[in-house]
Amino acid sequence: MFVSLRMFTLPEDRVHEQETIITALRGAAARLPGALSSWISPICSAAAINAGHIIWRMCHASETDAQAATASTQWLESIAPAIEGLALTGAGYRMSRSNVSPAGPGIWRALLFSCFAQSDPATVRELEEKTLLLPKYVPEIRSWGLNRTAWSEGARRIEYVWEQEYDSIDGLTGPYMDTPVHWGIVDAHFDADCPEYVVDPHLIQMVGEIDRTIMDGGQ
Amino acid sequence: MSTRPKMEQSVLSDKAQRILILDEIDVKPGMTAHVRKAYRTEYLPGAQARGMVLEAAWQHPPAIDIPELPATLFYLWSVEGEAGWWKQRLSRKPDGSDEREDKHGFWQSIAPMTLGRKRRMLTDQPEDS
Numbered sequence: 001m002f003v004s005l006r007m008f009t010l011p012e013d014r015v016h017e018q019e020t021i022i023t024a025l026r027g028a029a030a031r032l033p034g035a036l037s038s039w040i041s042p043i044c045s046a047a048a049i050n051a052g053h054i055i056w057r058m059c060h061a062s063e064t065d066a067q068a069a070t071a072s073t074q075w076l077e078s079i080a081p082a083i084e085g086l087a088l089t090g091a092g093y094r095m096s097r098s099n100v101s102p103a104g105p106g107i108w109r110a111l112l113f114s115c116f117a118q119s120d121p122a123t124v125r126e127l128e129e130k131t132l133l134l135p136k137y138v139p140e141i142r143s144w145g146l147n148r149t150a151w152s153e154g155a156r157r158i159e160y161v162w163e164q165e166y167d168s169i170d171g172l173t174g175p176y177m178d179t180p181v182h183w184g185i186v187d188a189h190f191d192a193d194c195p196e197y198v199v200d201p202h203l204i205q206m207v208g209e210i211d212r213t214i215m216d217g218g219q
Numbered sequence: 220m221s222t223r224p225k226m227e228q229s230v231l232s233d234k235a236q237r238i239l240i241l242d243e244i245d246v247k248p249g250m251t252a253h254v255r256k257a258y259r260t261e262y263l264p265g266a267q268a269r270g271m272v273l274e275a276a277w278q279h280p281p282a283i284d285i286p287e288l289p290a291t292l293f294y295l296w297s298v299e300g301e302a303g304w305w306k307q308r309l310s311r312k313p314d315g316s317d318e319r320e321d322k323h324g325f326w327q328s329i330a331p332m333t334l335g336r337k338r339r340m341l342t343d344q345p346e347d348s
Contacts, residue, residue: 002244048247113273163311177301177305178301180340180342182306183238183301183305183308183340184238184340185340187308189336191308191317191319191338192319192320192322192326192339193308193322195326195335195336195337195338197323201317201319201320
C-alpha cells in the first residue's frame, strides 16, 4: 500500500474557510481515481508542532495509482481549485514497516522529520531500530508505521513519516512521552545535547481525531 | 556494589523517579583545562536554567591534569522525573525559539578539543536486581 499525505496551511485571512475547504475536498476525494481510501480532517491544535490546518491521508494500491490520482481530470477540476492559495506540505511513502490493528475511535498522530544531510548511515539505522522499539513498550500505540518517503513536497524535505494511532491523545501525551525507551534511548537522535543527534530540528507533528482506524487503507 | 538502603528506596518511590544524566567527554592531551572551563562557563549556566542540577563532576586521570595523556571528564546531572527530563530537553530561549541550535553550537565548539563523548540517561536499578 502507498500513502500520500498532505497538510494544508491556510493564510491567516482564510482560516475561517477551513470547514468549507474540508467539505469540498471530501466530496471531490470520494470520486478520485486511484484512491483506496481518503481521510481528511482538521488538525487538532493540541500537540501540534509546525502543523497547518488540514490533513489529507490517502491510501493507494501503488505509487503509480497515487500519481494517477493527482494527474486525473477530477483532481484538476475539483481538488486544484479547492486548494488554490493554500500552503502545501506533503509526502508519499510505501507502508513497508507498519503494524495496523483495526480499532474504533481515537486519534492519529504523525511526526514528519528528516535527518541532516551527510548523516552517518549507521546512526540513522540506529534511529530507525530504536524507534521501532516504541510500539513494543507502549501498548497504547494500537497501530503504527515508520516509513521513508518516496517523495515530499513543500518548503522542506521530509524523509520519514512516523505515525501511530491511539485510543485518545492521553496515550501520546502520557505513556508515549513517559516511557524510558523514549526519553532514555530514542530521543538521543533528536537531542542536540547527545552525540547521536541526527534529526533536523524542524519537525512537523500532526494529530487528528479518527472514527476508526485509518491506517488500514479502508480494508 | 552497594545499593540504596531499602527504607530510602520506599520513601523515594512515592515521588517522581530521579533521572540522572551522565556526560562523559574524552579530551585530547593538553586540553583538559580548556574543556573544563568551557563546560563550566558556557554549558553549565544554561543547563541549570533548564532545571538540571549538577550532582558531581569527576575526571580521569584523577586529581591532576597530565598534558601528555588524554583525559575523561564526567558530569553527573539530575532532573526530577520525566517532567523534569522533558523540561530540559524541550527548553526554549526567552524569545520562544528552539534552544537546540545553542546546545549543538556548544558541543561543536568543544569538538576540536575532544576525542569523543557520550551522554547517557540513568536511573536507580529496578528493585528485583
